[in-house]
Amino acid sequence: MENRSPEGPTRLSAYSNPFYRALRASAEKADTLVGGAGFFLLGGFIVAAFGAWIFEEVADHVEAGATQAFDDAVLRWMGAHHSTILDNIMLEVTALGTGTVVMMIVAVAALFLVLTQQKYSAILLLVSTGGGLILNLILKMGFDRPRPAIFVPEVRAVSSSFPSGHAMSAAIVYGTVAYLAARLHKRRWARVLIMLIALIVILLICISRLYLGVHYPSDVVAGVSIGLAWAAFCMATLEAIQRFGTRRDPQIPENEKPAPGGAPTGA
Numbered sequence: 001m002e003n004r005s006p007e008g009p010t011r012l013s014a015y016s017n018p019f020y021r022a023l024r025a026s027a028e029k030a031d032t033l034v035g036g037a038g039f040f041l042l043g044g045f046i047v048a049a050f051g052a053w054i055f056e057e058v059a060d061h062v063e064a065g066a067t068q069a070f071d072d073a074v075l076r077w078m079g080a081h082h083s084t085i086l087d088n089i090m091l092e093v094t095a096l097g098t099g100t101v102v103m104m105i106v107a108v109a110a111l112f113l114v115l116t117q118q119k120y121s122a123i124l125l126l127v128s129t130g131g132g133l134i135l136n137l138i139l140k141m142g143f144d145r146p147r148p149a150i151f152v153p154e155v156r157a158v159s160s161s162f163p164s165g166h167a168m169s170a171a172i173v174y175g176t177v178a179y180l181a182a183r184l185h186k187r188r189w190a191r192v193l194i195m196l197i198a199l200i201v202i203l204l205i206c207i208s209r210l211y212l213g214v215h216y217p218s219d220v221v222a223g224v225s226i227g228l229a230w231a232a233f234c235m236a237t238l239e240a241i242q243r244f245g246t247r248r249d250p251q252i253p254e255n256e257k258p259a260p261g262g263a264p265t266g267a
Contacts, residue, residue: 044236051229055163058222062145062162071216072150078211079151086211087154094155094208096201097166102129102173109177120238121180128234132172132227136165139226145219153213164215164223170205171227174198179235 061067095101106129113122145162147153159165178198182191206224209215 044233044240047232047236048229051225051227051232054225055222055229058218058225059143059162062143062218062222067216067218071148071218074210074217075148075150075213079213082211090208090211091154093204094166094212097170097205097209099169102169105177106173109180113180118180118184120241121183124234124238125176125180128172128176128231129169131234132169132230135226135230136163136168136223139163140165148213148216151213155212155214157214161215162219162222163226164206164209164219166209167202167206167215167220167223168227170202171224172231174201175228175231176234179231 058067106125110122110125113119113125140160140162143162144160147157147161175198178194182194185191185194202224206220209220210217
């Protein structure tokens with residue numbers, strides 16, 4: 001028993017060591033700029049490309065007039081189901097997507113991020129919001145679709161209809177703010193809840209634009225799809241920039257790490 005040859009374990013190690021070395025090399029490769037940042041950039045590109053594809057498909061159908069019958073039918077149904085209570089509710093909801101409210105949310109969130117040394121997150125929020133506003137203006141000027149005239153709208157709108165600026169800005173701002181808030185929270189249920197609330201707010205704003213008669217359904221779908229695509233690309237870029245910046249400044253992950261958990265374990 002004591003003279004057992006170590007040939008078996010030695011032979012096993014001879015085969016296993018190259019395997020483990022390969023695994024370790026793969027892990028190190030995945031953490032390099034190309035492996036890490038490239039992964040997030042690729043994911044952002046895929047989401048952005050998918051959103052842009054949906055937008056393009058909707059835009060093509062709108063320009064061909066293929067959506068007009070459906071758009072009109074939805075707005076007629078909306079117009080037939082108005083009430084004083086719903087009017088007041090929808091006016092309040094749609095205000096959440098106006099330029100003034102959106103910019104105030106961005107300003108407060110960006111100030112908080114700067115004060116808590118989340119400078120990359122603050123930059124992301126400002127870039128995604130500013131870029132989204134410019135992109136929406138360019139698209140509106142390019143398509144120049146007239147506003148709906150199915151019934152007298154509850155609010156006054158002066159710009160063109162396609163894509164919906166409220167839907168697009170809501171998707172960008174509320175989506176980005178929710179993402180940044182979720183990044184700062186350690187608990188998965190809280191992250192899911194934050195994203196769910198943002199999704200509900202975006203959906204309600206979109207419905208309010210239809211109810212108030214200032215947008216067609218195709219306007220809203222186009223606005224949300226291109227808005228989320230732009231926001232997703234900016235989010236992925238933030239992750240990539242942080243990985244790249246870590247190579248030069250190892251303090252970045254420490255500065256932008258999630259907030260310390262104050263609740264008891266299991267809460």
